[in-house]
Amino acid sequence: MDKLLTKKDLAERWQVSERTIDQYRENRIIVPVKGIPCIRYNLQYIEKIEGCIPERATLRERKLEKELEEVKKERDCFKGILQTVLAESSKIISFQEKKVV
Template sequence: MPGDLNTIDLKPKLISRKNLADRWEISVQTVIVYEAEGIITRVPSLPTPRYKIAEIEKIEGIEENPLSPIERRRLEKENKDLRDQLSFVNKLISNISLQCTSYSK
């Protein structure tokens, strides 16, 4: 039933710039920078800056990358080397296969 108190969501849908700064323990200016960089999106239809709680909670749910930058580069290089090796082996197998078919004729 519409208007039933049991079905009304009392959780706020929007958060102010100041409350977001307090929540993240950063300055209001940093929130403005995050907005300018596209990290967070301001609700455009309101005259005062407000942000969707759902978007903020989604951002807060991001886990930090467990790899250090050095470890990430090492793994990326290893991945590239393995792909190159695989490509070489596939070409080698293809050449051997072609040679075998030409001998069988």
């Protein structure tokens, strides 16, 4: 069986904090082994991707891109609400104009 690394093992190997390893996992830069009850990383997989891990700036960019997508979703939701309010308001205004005439 392949050797499995803990988050601590991987942080020491890459000389980064354990929080950085968590961020890599959260941003799907690294993927832990599936099917086991704890988070472990396959050594062969790690060796294969070493040298491809982005710098911290790239992590920030990914986080900002994720936040931007969330803001866009919120914006679209608010646009829909505003369109509904405007449509309903125009019905009321139209009704009142007909009533006055």
